[in-house]
Amino acid sequence: MERSPNKLIPHDLATVPGLDELEASRVRVGQVSAEVEAIGIGVFSDGDLPSGLGFARADLEAAGFSATEGTSLVLPGIGVADQILIGLGERSGLSDRVLRDAAATLARAAARRSVLGLRIDDIAGVEPAAAIQSLAEGALLARYRYTVLTAASKHVPLGELTLEMPTGEADPEAAVAEATVRVRAAVVARDLANTPPGHLTAVNMGEIATELGGRFGFEVEIYGKQQLIELGCGGLLGVNQGSTEEPRMVVLRYRPEGTATGKLGLIGKGIMYDSGGISLKPSDPMHLLMKMDMGGAAAVLGAFTGLRDSGVQAEVIGWLMCTDNMPSGTSYKLGDVLTARGGTTIEVKNTDAEGRLVMSDAFAFANEAGVDAIVDIATLTGAALVSLGGHVAALLGNDDGVIGAVREASAATDEQVWQLPLVRKYRKQLDSDIADISNLGGPFAGTITAALFLDHFAQGTPWAHLDIAGTMQVDADDSWRTKGATGFGARLLLDLAHNFAPND
Ligand code: BES
Numbered sequence: 001m002e003r004s005p006n007k008l009i010p011h012d013l014a015t016v017p018g019l020d021e022l023e024a025s026r027v028r029v030g031q032v033s034a035e036v037e038a039i040g041i042g043v044f045s046d047g048d049l050p051s052g053l054g055f056a057r058a059d060l061e062a063a064g065f066s067a068t069e070g071t072s073l074v075l076p077g078i079g080v081a082d083q084i085l086i087g088l089g090e091r092s093g094l095s096d097r098v099l100r101d102a103a104a105t106l107a108r109a110a111a112r113r114s115v116l117g118l119r120i121d122d123i124a125g126v127e128p129a130a131a132i133q134s135l136a137e138g139a140l141l142a143r144y145r146y147t148v149l150t151a152a153s154k155h156v157p158l159g160e161l162t163l164e165m166p167t168g169e170a171d172p173e174a175a176v177a178e179a180t181v182r183v184r185a186a187v188v189a190r191d192l193a194n195t196p197p198g199h200l201t202a203v204n205m206g207e208i209a210t211e212l213g214g215r216f217g218f219e220v221e222i223y224g225k226q227q228l229i230e231l232g233c234g235g236l237l238g239v240n241q242g243s244t245e246e247p248r249m250v251v252l253r254y255r256p257e258g259t260a261t262g263k264l265g266l267i268g269k270g271i272m273y274d275s276g277g278i279s280l281k282p283s284d285p286m287h288l289l290m291k292m293d294m295g296g297a298a299a300v301l302g303a304f305t306g307l308r309d310s311g312v313q314a315e316v317i318g319w320l321m322c323t324d325n326m327p328s329g330t331s332y333k334l335g336d337v338l339t340a341r342g343g344t345t346i347e348v349k350n351t352d353a354e355g356r357l358v359m360s361d362a363f364a365f366a367n368e369a370g371v372d373a374i375v376d377i378a379t380l381t382g383a384a385l386v387s388l389g390g391h392v393a394a395l396l397g398n399d400d401g402v403i404g405a406v407r408e409a410s411a412a413t414d415e416q417v418w419q420l421p422l423v424r425k426y427r428k429q430l431d432s433d434i435a436d437i438s439n440l441g442g443p444f445a446g447t448i449t450a451a452l453f454l455d456h457f458a459q460g461t462p463w464a465h466l467d468i469a470g471t472m473q474v475d476a477d478d479s480w481r482t483k484g485a486t487g488f489g490a491r492l493l494l495d496l497a498h499n500f501a502p503n504d
């Protein structure tokens with residue numbers, strides 16, 4: 001494996017550390033044993049309290065616990081298990097999402113405990129299999145931590161969680177297995193985005209993808225600089241020009257057993273570090289986060305780790321467009337014109353609008369591969385963060401069918417999205433005097449003009465675009481999200497692939 005100088009730090013990140021921890025955690029459904037270190041008990045804010053609790057509603061209220069969603073009350077046990085009351089809100093409002101978040105609340109309230117139980121007597125109208133899956137997801141996602149570079153981490157991995165709950169006709173093991181596959185997708189995406197830029201170059205991204213492909217059942221093809229030149233990938237090569245690290249286009253391919261139900265193309269922006277290039281970014285805290293500018297590529301790669309084990313029936317092809325964006329004597333410059341694969345010429349009016357450039361080549365490959373639909377995911381515009389904040393990703397596209405499918409996957413995974421209009425009137429802001437298109441829109445609606453740039457390369461293929469600049473990370477733990485990279489999009493894309501059925 002090639003190593004860059006700052007890898008003298010003794011950590012070999014050829015693999016993804018969070019995966020090992022996930023594989024060592026166990027979730028089971030059954031009776032909570034007396035041996036657990038902490039037991040969570042789900043409590044609604046209305047109706048009856050769980051049986052045998054030993055408290056009246058008034059006692060709980062007096063202790064400041066009214067069992068609203070997201071709240072908890074820890075009753076430390078001395079010599080016995082801690083009891084942790086977990087608020088579920090009103091019984092009529094119980095949902096997959098509430099259960100996912102409730103298990104996350106327990107995993108956090110019992111952060112120093114390894115062996116946990118969670119008792120939920122009543123899952124109201126929620127389907128048992130979905131309830132089990134959501135609870136397992138919530139606990140595993142919330143317990144994630146990126147610790148490989150810390151000598152004295154206090155993090156306690158989740159050893160075992162027992163869910164004591166009604167199971168109806170559900171197959172508990174299958175539900176837990178599906179949850180683990182989905183969490184794996186997110187953990188891979190988080191680990192990659194949390195990794196410092198000096199530890200994770202485009203070359204490393206290719207190596208890690210190869211390893212994951214071997215392990216989780218997908219093919220990986222790596223394209224280096226010379227091949228990218230031969231293939232005419234002017235977008236990716238242009239952005240890479242200022243870097244001492246080679247670019248990589250990493251192509252992932254999943255083929256289901258039997259006849260595929262359709263062919264889905266996923267494109268991920270993989271800017272390993274975005275300095276802005278010659279249009280250099282200032283050194284403010286936001287730009288400290290630019291190691292996560294490969295969050296889109298990380299989400300696609302994460303989703304691929306779940307395709308086989310979640311039984312996806314569609315063929316899925318992924319393009320990870322990886323390079324850093326650096327200023328140097330060899331950098332691409334303002335006013336340069338790049339020729340993307342497919343021949344479109346692009347005038348570079350700002351080297352910090354680089355994500356759309358690297359992705360332009362990938363759209364050409366997706367169209368050549370004859371995919372039924374393209375979904376791209378990118379930390380593309382600061383404007384997405386400004387308009388929708390850190391909780392909601394921007395969704396745009398040219399096709400109501402694909403957009404609708406993304407919205408359904410979003411609802412199923414609680415990775416929230418909000419559709420913005422693809423206002424074609426704004427397209428002229430991208431006009432160039434000397435090339436087919438420019439990479440910079442006007443001062444307003446930056447998320448929309450960025451999507452309009454991509455729309456040019458989608459060329460009418462049904463397409464949806466996720467701008468995850470706002471949702472790629474959080475400053476503090478919150479529900480299923482953990483401080484740092486959120487892995488946003490990995491579970492959503494996996495769910496999307498799972499239900500993918502192209503338009504007739
Ligand atoms: N990677 C950034 C977008 C970004 C900003 C992601 C904040 C996450 C948090 C992207 O490459 C970028 O620099 N976009 C510019 C585009 C502009 C030059 C048209 C932006 O949003 O300012």
Ligand code: ZN
Pocket residue numbers: 271274293352354355379380
């Ligand atoms: Zn960027």
Ligand code: MN
Pocket residue numbers: 274276351352353354355
């Ligand atoms: Mn940029």
